[in-house]
Amino acid sequence: MASRDVFTHRAARPHEPLRTFHPRRSPLGRDRSDALDRLFDVHGFAVDDPRHAPPLTADGLLDTEALFGRRAPVVLEIGSGMGEATAAMAAADPARDWLAVEAHLPGVAALLVRVEQEDLTNVRVAHGDALRLVRARVAPGSLDAVHAFFPDPWPKAKHHKRRLVQAEHVALLRERLRVGGTLHVATDWAEYAEQAVEVLTGDPALVGGVVDRPAHRPVTRFEQRGLDLGHAVVDVVVEKVR
Template identity: 60%
Template sequence: MTLTDATPATPPAAATPAGRAAPIRTFHRRAGRMGPRHADALDRLWARYGLLVPERPAPLDPAALFGRRAPLVLEIGSGMGDATAEMAAADPGRDYLAVEVHTPGIANLLALIEERGLTNVRVARGDAMELVRGALEPDSLDAVHAFFPDPWPKARHHKRRLIQPAHVALLGSRLSPGGTLHCATDWAEYADAMLATLTADPGLVNAYDGFAPRPAHRPVTKFERRAVRAARPVHDLIFHRR
């Protein structure tokens, strides 16, 4: 099976290949109910706009996936997809590959793609780091967005965090020179850890002195609205590949 094969809307979890240690996931697999709008979008649009990330993905050809050659943005954890759809609509010159595991969120983004007539968005279901590791070539990304990833607040779970040295090195290797790694979080301790980890990576340079001012091009997400209501400051971090 290749990455671009049409797949069922709710494919079974793939088994770990023999002899390979189970990967440490950076996400929770969450169940969720879907209304008629989401179920209809998933049934009709998955084969056209969706792709499954298998355990060992084959190399991905973005030009074949999107039908053109354009700078590619990887969205890790697109949630319900509202921010991805808004950014893609405002940025038609770049293509957006959103990766999510929450089926209702995938379905909502598929519905938004159709409703807004977006041609520059595709949705991948599965582990973003497996996709980056096995399917994306070095220097192939114009930007990586990681907005409000799970903070995994308990110390024993920090190994599951998305922004950690090995992951950052891998993501940086997939960015083209000058490409952008943009993270955001409302978890203060995670923000400090992100800043330290990103600053320590020799392949990246901070676009600002410390945290970045909130960029206007990043849409307000439900997590950000929740943080504002709870009086938690949101931190943006914008780094470029050297």
């Protein structure tokens, strides 16, 4: 059973990189609480709590073969939200394994519910900061793709330094991709889309740009609400070429 203290956001440590998400707590409800108790230690792990750690290699890196029970290409989902898109993509692409990292507990619980209901054997759910996990535990060249769909836009200028899509973070994620792997960002925040295009296409090891929404990325209820309000969604996809 996953104890509740593993889900408590700790304070940022001195000199630690800024979070790219808003720490917040929300009520879970009976079904999601039950899912956490039954399924977290089966299909999930905590980024920071060693009592609920993932399997690691002798080098202290994430052992994805042990985690998923097979050797397959791995897709990293940064900020999987309530898990709707992750579950749909994993179901449609069973040849790849999907590691969804979500900082907010209701999203972790909601995706665990979907994993059980849809019998998704190729999904694992991590609770915590995706960038911390990538820095500490993900081997260079080990990811087939990285997805960041609708990351927090941090609209105030003084908060732009907290955005996920900036050169330092993109370089980190690109290093973890295999050559030929892709980094896919989607946003409905126009100014953030401009920044994403500039940063992603400005990395000399990445090639690509704005594309029409790929068929494999489903339109979630969250996205549809924005579309109904007239928001324009921009997809940026780049490939690692060296």
